[in-house]
Amino acid sequence: MRALWATVRNAFAEVLAKPRALAAQMAVMMINDFVWVVFWVLFFDRVGTLGGWDRDSIILLQAVLTTAGGLSLGLFANARRIGAMAVGGDLDAVLALPVAPLPFVLLRRIEPVNLGDLAFGVGLFAVACHPTPGRTLVFVLVVLASTILLTGFLVLTGALAFFIGRSESGELGFHAMLLLGAYPVDLFAGAIRILLFTVVPAAFVSAVPARLVDDFEAGRAVALGSAAAVFAIAAAATFTLGLRRYTSGSIWTRA
Amino acid sequence: MTHRAVVEAVRAAAHRSASDGGGLVVSVAFYVVIVGTLSGLWRVAVDANGGDLAGYSAVALTWYIITSEAAIVSVNARHIEDIGTDIAHGTVAVEMLRPASVLGIRMATEVGRGLPKVVVLWGAGAVVATVVAGAPPRPAALLLAAPSLVLAITANLFAQHTVAAIAFWIRDAGSVWFLYLKAVFITGGMIIPMELLPDGLQTASLFMPFRAMAYVPARLAAGYWEPALLLEQVFWIAVLAVVANAAFGAGERRLQVVGG
Numbered sequence: 433m434r435a436l437w438a439t440v441r442n443a444f445a446e447v448l449a450k451p452r453a454l455a456a457q458m459a460v461m462m463i464n465d466f467v468w469v470v471f472w473v474l475f476f477d478r479v480g481t482l483g484g485w486d487r488d489s490i491i492l493l494q495a496v497l498t499t500a501g502g503l504s505l506g507l508f509a510n511a512r513r514i515g516a517m518a519v520g521g522d523l524d525a526v527l528a529l530p531v532a533p534l535p536f537v538l539l540r541r542i543e544p545v546n547l548g549d550l551a552f553g554v555g556l557f558a559v560a561c562h563p564t565p566g567r568t569l570v571f572v573l574v575v576l577a578s579t580i581l582l583t584g585f586l587v588l589t590g591a592l593a594f595f596i597g598r599s600e601s602g603e604l605g606f607h608a609m610l611l612l613g614a615y616p617v618d619l620f621a622g623a624i625r626i627l628l629f630t631v632v633p634a635a636f637v638s639a640v641p642a643r644l645v646d647d648f649e650a651g652r653a654v655a656l657g658s659a660a661a662v663f664a665i666a667a668a669a670t671f672t673l674g675l676r677r678y679t680s681g682s683i684w685t686r687a
Numbered sequence: 688m689t690h691r692a693v694v695e696a697v698r699a700a701a702h703r704s705a706s707d708g709g710g711l712v713v714s715v716a717f718y719v720v721i722v723g724t725l726s727g728l729w730r731v732a733v734d735a736n737g738g739d740l741a742g743y744s745a746v747a748l749t750w751y752i753i754t755s756e757a758a759i760v761s762v763n764a765r766h767i768e769d770i771g772t773d774i775a776h777g778t779v780a781v782e783m784l785r786p787a788s789v790l791g792i793r794m795a796t797e798v799g800r801g802l803p804k805v806v807v808l809w810g811a812g813a814v815v816a817t818v819v820a821g822a823p824p825r826p827a828a829l830l831l832a833a834p835s836l837v838l839a840i841t842a843n844l845f846a847q848h849t850v851a852a853i854a855f856w857i858r859d860a861g862s863v864w865f866l867y868l869k870a871v872f873i874t875g876g877m878i879i880p881m882e883l884l885p886d887g888l889q890t891a892s893l894f895m896p897f898r899a900m901a902y903v904p905a906r907l908a909a910g911y912w913e914p915a916l917l918l919e920q921v922f923w924i925a926v927l928a929v930v931a932n933a934a935f936g937a938g939e940r941r942l943q944v945v946g947g
Contacts, residue, residue: 460862
């Protein structure tokens with residue numbers, strides 16, 4: 433545990449070593465997130481309420497998505513690089529350390545750009561999502577569940593590279609999740625809706641958590657918690673099994 | 688720079704791009720997911736508003752989205768960053784040794800690279816649109832949309848080179864592409880038609896080049912027979928070409944003086 437804590441401290445120290453670069457990268461991502469919010473505001477101002485979603489609820493969805501995305505992609509930055517690391521032989525140095533490989537890999541690197549997501553999401557919730565103590569508590573809990581689910585999904589799709597020998601699955605999973613997670617799930621029907629709750633569980637990353645903040649429902653909360661647990665366990669199992677198939681790249685520098 | 692060098696650069700890049708089967712498959716898969724989702728959103732919105740949004744039907748908006756996305760996705764989104772890296776790492780300095788315009792050859796190469804992509808993506812989009820929404824609202828307008836897509840790519844690439852030229856001075860255009868793409872998103876009409884923007888933003892976008900990169904071909908594909916839009920694209924290409932040429936010219940002179 434101490435080793436992992438030291439790893440986190442080192443990762444933060446690396447990022448904070450260049451404060452101006454950190455600020456610039458965070459600012460760029462915050463502008464990016466702001467443009468998406470502008471789009472959704474324009475959209476719902478024009479079309480009114482759709483499938484129970486309106487301007488306020490979509491802003492809440494964006495707050496959940498950017499906060500969870502910021503935590504997952506910012507603090508566990510290697511989650512989306514698992515596939516490339518597996519294929520590129522970048523895990524050699526990790527396997528020689530006296531720590532559990534997956535937690536170490538996840539905590540090893542922080543992505544400054546995505547800390548902008550985190551800051552934007554928290555700020556958006558504070559400014560535009562009516563943060564009462566109760567709503568804030570639910571927001572924190574659902575964001576944590578969403579972060580676990582998103583990180584689990586990224587590790588799972590990335591770890592498939594151990595078995596198929598190519599890393600595209602992780603990158604496609606990442607893009608699909610973030611793209612689909614930005615949309616209100618109730619606007620979709622049929623196969624796409626099933627897809628959003630299962631294979632690419634984007635609904636559980638943003639729409640379901642956002643609904644819980646607005647209207648807490650125990651059944652929905654259990655579903656979210658279960659989905660997060662399932663993907664976390666599946667990710668850890670797939671990564672561990674995949675490591676048995678891992679072949680060294682004789683690379684000792686980039687982990 | 689000879690006409691032949693440009694033609695050869697376009698031809699070679701187009702051949703390379705068309706030969707990259709794996710890359711095209713990944714691009715098409717990503718594009719289909721995007722247009723499937725975004726056009727689905729707009730169809731729901733149109734249906735909820737009595738079948739019409741600012742003159743667009745559900746079918747028209749579907750064709751709008753598959754075209755605007757094809758125009759943008761067929762160009763490397765991070766091209767600004769790549770050009771900046773090439774400037775900072777000395778690649779451009781080496782290219783200056785050739786007896787040809789650096790900007791000219793780069794533009795020809797990128798346009799050539801984008802052509803097979805836009806053909807494949809737009810084709811895939813047409814299949815998606817026909818299946819999920821219906822046939823194009825006015826098939827004849829596609830005859831205008833096709834050349835408009837090529838002009839859109841050209842305008843986009845000139846603009847990217849113009850923006851990337853700042854790397855001659857600041858050495859890092861890293862994150863600028865993010866902001867550029869977001870400008871195209873809204874004021875270029877990539878994900879929302881201009882007619883749905885608030886009046887002020889709509890007026891402001893008239894004075895920006897971004898709508899030449901996505902909105903114009905998309906509007907035409909949505910069934911609006913408006914040939915004047917092609918002239919608007921040509922105008923912006925001319926403006927951007929002059930500015931990009933001036934920026935690269937100044938940047939190259941700076942490289943000659945202070946080194947790459």
